[in-house]
Amino acid sequence: xxxxxxxxxxxxLVNGLVIGNIYALIAIGLALIFGVANLINFAHGSVYMIGxxxxxxxxxxxxxxxxxxxxxxxVACAALGVLIERLGLRRLQSEARIAPLLATIGISFAxxxxxxxxxxxNPQSFPSPxxxxxxxxxxxxxxxxxxxxxxxxxxxxxxxxxFLRFTRLGWALRATAQDREAAQQMGVDVNAxxxxxxxxxxxxxxxxxxxxxxxxxxxxxxxSYGAMLKGFAANLLGGLGSVPGAVIGGLLLGLIExxxxxxLGSTYRNLFTFVILIGVLVLRPTGLFGARRxxxxxxxxxxxxxxxxxxxxxxxxxxGGLVAAVLLPFISSNPYLLQIFTNAWLFxxxxxxxxxxxxxxxxxxxxxxxxxxxxxxxxxxxxxxxxWPLELSLLAGAxxxxxxxxxxxxxxxxxxxxxxxxxxxxxxxxxxxxxxNWEGLTNGVLGLSNIPPLSLFGLPIIETSPIYWFxxxxxxxxxxxxxxxxxxxxxxxxxxxxxxxxxxxxFGVSLNRYKALAFIAGGFIAGLSGAFTAxxxxxxxxxxxxxTTSILGLTMVILGGMGNMSGAVVGAIALTxxxxxxxxxxxxxxxxxxVVLLLLVRFRPQGLLGTV
Amino acid sequence: xxxxxxxxxxxMAQAMLPxxxxxxxxxxxxxxxxxxxxxxxxxxxxxxxxxxxxxxxxNASGKSTTMKVILGLVKPRAGRVLFDGQPITDLPTPQIIxxxxxxxxxxxxxxxxxxxxxxxxxxxxxxxxxxxxxxxYEQMLERFPRLRQRLDxxxxxxxxxxxxxxxxxxxxxxxxKLICMDEPTMGLSPLFVDxxxxxxxxxxxxxxxxxxxxxxxxxxLQIAHRGxxxxxxxxxxxxxxxxxxxSSEVRDAYLGGDxx
Numbered sequence: 001x002x003x004x005x006x007x008x009x010x011x012x013l014v015n016g017l018v019i020g021n022i023y024a025l026i027a028i029g030l031a032l033i034f035g036v037a038n039l040i041n042f043a044h045g046s047v048y049m050i051g052x053x054x055x056x057x058x059x060x061x062x063x064x065x066x067x068x069x070x071x072x073x074x075v076a077c078a079a080l081g082v083l084i085e086r087l088g089l090r091r092l093q094s095e096a097r098i099a100p101l102l103a104t105i106g107i108s109f110a111x112x113x114x115x116x117x118x119x120x121x122n123p124q125s126f127p128s129p130x131x132x133x134x135x136x137x138x139x140x141x142x143x144x145x146x147x148x149x150x151x152x153x154x155x156x157x158x159x160x161x162x163f164l165r166f167t168r169l170g171w172a173l174r175a176t177a178q179d180r181e182a183a184q185q186m187g188v189d190v191n192a193x194x195x196x197x198x199x200x201x202x203x204x205x206x207x208x209x210x211x212x213x214x215x216x217x218x219x220x221x222x223x224s225y226g227a228m229l230k231g232f233a234a235n236l237l238g239g240l241g242s243v244p245g246a247v248i249g250g251l252l253l254g255l256i257e258x259x260x261x262x263x264l265g266s267t268y269r270n271l272f273t274f275v276i277l278i279g280v281l282v283l284r285p286t287g288l289f290g291a292r293r294x295x296x297x298x299x300x301x302x303x304x305x306x307x308x309x310x311x312x313x314x315x316x317x318x319x320g321g322l323v324a325a326v327l328l329p330f331i332s333s334n335p336y337l338l339q340i341f342t343n344a345w346l347f348x349x350x351x352x353x354x355x356x357x358x359x360x361x362x363x364x365x366x367x368x369x370x371x372x373x374x375x376x377x378x379x380x381x382x383x384x385x386x387x388w389p390l391e392l393s394l395l396a397g398a399x400x401x402x403x404x405x406x407x408x409x410x411x412x413x414x415x416x417x418x419x420x421x422x423x424x425x426x427x428x429x430x431x432x433x434x435x436x437n438w439e440g441l442t443n444g445v446l447g448l449s450n451i452p453p454l455s456l457f458g459l460p461i462i463e464t465s466p467i468y469w470f471x472x473x474x475x476x477x478x479x480x481x482x483x484x485x486x487x488x489x490x491x492x493x494x495x496x497x498x499x500x501x502x503x504x505x506x507f508g509v510s511l512n513r514y515k516a517l518a519f520i521a522g523g524f525i526a527g528l529s530g531a532f533t534a535x536x537x538x539x540x541x542x543x544x545x546x547x548t549t550s551i552l553g554l555t556m557v558i559l560g561g562m563g564n565m566s567g568a569v570v571g572a573i574a575l576t577x578x579x580x581x582x583x584x585x586x587x588x589x590x591x592x593x594x595v596v597l598l599l600l601v602r603f604r605p606q607g608l609l610g611t612v
Numbered sequence: 613x614x615x616x617x618x619x620x621x622x623x624m625a626q627a628m629l630p631x632x633x634x635x636x637x638x639x640x641x642x643x644x645x646x647x648x649x650x651x652x653x654x655x656x657x658x659x660x661x662x663x664x665x666x667x668x669x670x671n672a673s674g675k676s677t678t679m680k681v682i683l684g685l686v687k688p689r690a691g692r693v694l695f696d697g698q699p700i701t702d703l704p705t706p707q708i709i710x711x712x713x714x715x716x717x718x719x720x721x722x723x724x725x726x727x728x729x730x731x732x733x734x735x736x737x738x739x740x741x742x743x744x745x746x747x748x749y750e751q752m753l754e755r756f757p758r759l760r761q762r763l764d765x766x767x768x769x770x771x772x773x774x775x776x777x778x779x780x781x782x783x784x785x786x787x788x789k790l791i792c793m794d795e796p797t798m799g800l801s802p803l804f805v806d807x808x809x810x811x812x813x814x815x816x817x818x819x820x821x822x823x824x825x826x827x828x829x830x831x832x833l834q835i836a837h838r839g840x841x842x843x844x845x846x847x848x849x850x851x852x853x854x855x856x857x858x859s860s861e862v863r864d865a866y867l868g869g870d871x872x
Contacts, residue, residue: 187738
């Protein structure tokens with residue numbers, strides 16, 4: 001443990017405040033958007049990242065000074081903000097809030113991948129053009145960049161405050177946030193105000209991105225996701241939608257993180273964010289200071305299930321498809337094709353699990369990959385450390401995933417709609433962070449290697465075709481199990497809960513118990529898929545089951561139709577197999593996923609086969 | 613049934629009469645739906661310049677939706693809304709407001725986190741004549757001294773009656789030709805109910821036409837010139853307020869009995 005002198009303490013304080021300033025900038029933008037549109041804008045992190053890249057291009061390629069750079073960044077980000085409002089929100093205005101939330105996730109996928117395609121996924125060096133001299137101020141060393149960050153953040157916050165307090169547009173913005181329909185009746189063009197809000201938020205985010213790029217002297221495409229979550233954690237801490245709260249929350253988060261890292265080490269950096277995110281959501285959803293402001297009311301249904309008549313897949317098609325799947329290794333012995341479809345079956349199990357939890361039971365889960373991770377690690381460790389036979393470790397891994405995952409999700413059961421989405425995302429990340437940091441058990445970043453291969457009754461299964469059949473068999477068993485559940489009273493109760501929690505409770509349904517049952521059943525299936533993956537690859541680390549996997553699974557479910565089991569399988573095949581079959585597209589895979597998600601939410605929310 | 617009723621004879625109102633269109637507001641054959649549920653079945657009504665017209669009806673009769681149709685918040689599937697002789701059916705709400713319609717929404721809908729001052733000035737959001745706005749603002753504070761005492765407080769902490777005053781003052785700040793009020797007396801103490809009714813009459817005498825939706829027929833008919841009774845999306849009765857007042861047909865309409 002590092003030794004704390006007064007000097008290092010003061011330096012940490014400065015570091016924490018500088019980082020906190022930038023978190024505050026991000027959080028203010030999210031707060032404005034949440035206030036006006038009641039939306040958690042998942043694309044906000046991408047704006048911040050793109051702002052950083054624009055700044056990097058201006059400074060390192062064009063050699064511009066910082067003044068014009070900030071102006072260009074502001075203009076570019078404002079335009080991007082307006083575009084996001086147009087694509088992600090405007091047409092979905094009247095839908096349940098989860099729809100634009102998913103749309104902004106789609107946009108963020110697409111933007112991140114675009115930047116990766118243009119500038120490569122590698123970090124780019126972003127040296128600060130400012131002099132490196134540091135001034136000692138009462139025993140604290142302050143650099144030029146620290147001072148600049150402080151000045152810019154304080155100026156931005158002051159300008160925003162003046163705008164909201166003293167200008168006509170600022171009043172219109174606040175009025176729209178407080179009562180959209182009443183603002184309309186005062187003659188406020190609320191759509192224009194909404195676009196303006198996105199523009200202002202994007203400018204703040206983009207400027208924050210440039211500054212953090214200089215602060216850490218690098219920019220990289222994946223910086224977006226973490227920033228968005230940090231901004232949101234800061235926002236929650238200070239009270240959702242509150243601008244002063246966002247500032248305080250940002251500074252607090254910066255300090256907590258800096259001191260936490262100094263105490264525990266840098267791999268813990270993100271853990272604080274997620275623990276705060278979940279802790280505040282569950283324990284004090286109005287934030288530390290928000291006594292007055294309650295959470296905006298959420299619709300009674302936790303998920304957006306469009307009214308549609310599901311396509312009834314005739315039994316002979318299902319059986320025919322199954323026979324074709326079984327016979328595939330005889331038709332084509334191309335190992336590459338078989339691997340793709342093995343992957344598709346494993347993803348289909350994830351999709352089944354999500355369609356159960358999200359589609360049928362109405363709990364929008366963005367952290368389902370956490371179940372994969374627990375299943376994978378549990379089964380691998382049981383086989384490696386305790387020498388359990390594979391059949392047993394697979395099942396035990398799935399059971400542990402179901403139990404542990406559900407236990408971790410339990411606090412979320414009291415939340416609704418987009419808060420469930422946010423909290424489950426956080427839980428997925430917490431699982432990831434625990435895996436990363438519990439080195440004694442999980443080997444940390446190095447991951448687990450030499451995991452025993454798949455086997456059945458002692459016979460190793462290492463050929464492509466048997467692995468394919470094994471995966472297919474597991475999928476079929478899982479699907480039959482889930483189908484049986486759906487036919488039972490459980491399926492009916494879950495759907496009732498999804499449609500209207502209050503009504504379901506009024507009929508004596510114990511919501512927590514049924515939510516838990518959905519997560520247990522879904523978690524078991526996902527855990528099985530994760531366990532299988534671990535043994536199939538013989539190597540896993542904390543990134544094998546990243547958060548993007550959860551969202552990919554959800555996209556599959558929406559593509560197929562929420563709650564629709566055949567839809568989940570079709571969605572999984574479409575989104576794993578198609579980008580592989582069209583090889584040139586494989587690099588742009590997440591761009592495709594993002595666009596598919598955006599288009600689905602906008603034009604076909606019931607998916608291909610319709611919701612059940 | 614649909615013959616235009618003579619406008620009231622207040623001098624102020626008559627002074628405002630000469631204009632191109634016979635009616636200030638006219639709804640023609642309005643049919644509204646919420647999904648598959650039909651709310652209005654060919655609604656016809658009109659408001660003359662200078663009148664106070666009230667739309668009466670029980671729960672779920674389609675009263676509030678009528679208000680939303682006028683304000684452009686709900687678009688009818690058939691029929692049209694004319695204001696000052698011009699169709700406004702397809703205009704977005706802010707444009708309709710700019711034409712000279714102000715709204716006192718149901719349950720007031722003041723901006724709770726903004727100060728009383730900011731609320732009042734939001735009422736003049738659509739206006740560009742800053743000097744005049746300033747004058748109207750001063751006038752409004754003279755008329756509502758209660759609001760002056762609370763100018764810098766959050767509007768959310770005002771009492772229900774004060775909020776109603778604020779909502780009406782806010783609507784007047786736009787200098788409307790027509791003011792639409794949705795249940796202005798709802799949830800108020802009897803004392804405040806009287807004050808609100810007095811105020812509506814006062815506003816009207818100053819030349820503002822009033823269209824109000826009310827559940828409390830006896831109260832509304834005391835100050836209105838004419839009234840319509842809406843039942844299940846049909847106008848079942850219309851006429852001069854004094855004829856409707858105490859009429860057994862109005863009572864029947866409310867109780868859902870056969871009005872004829």
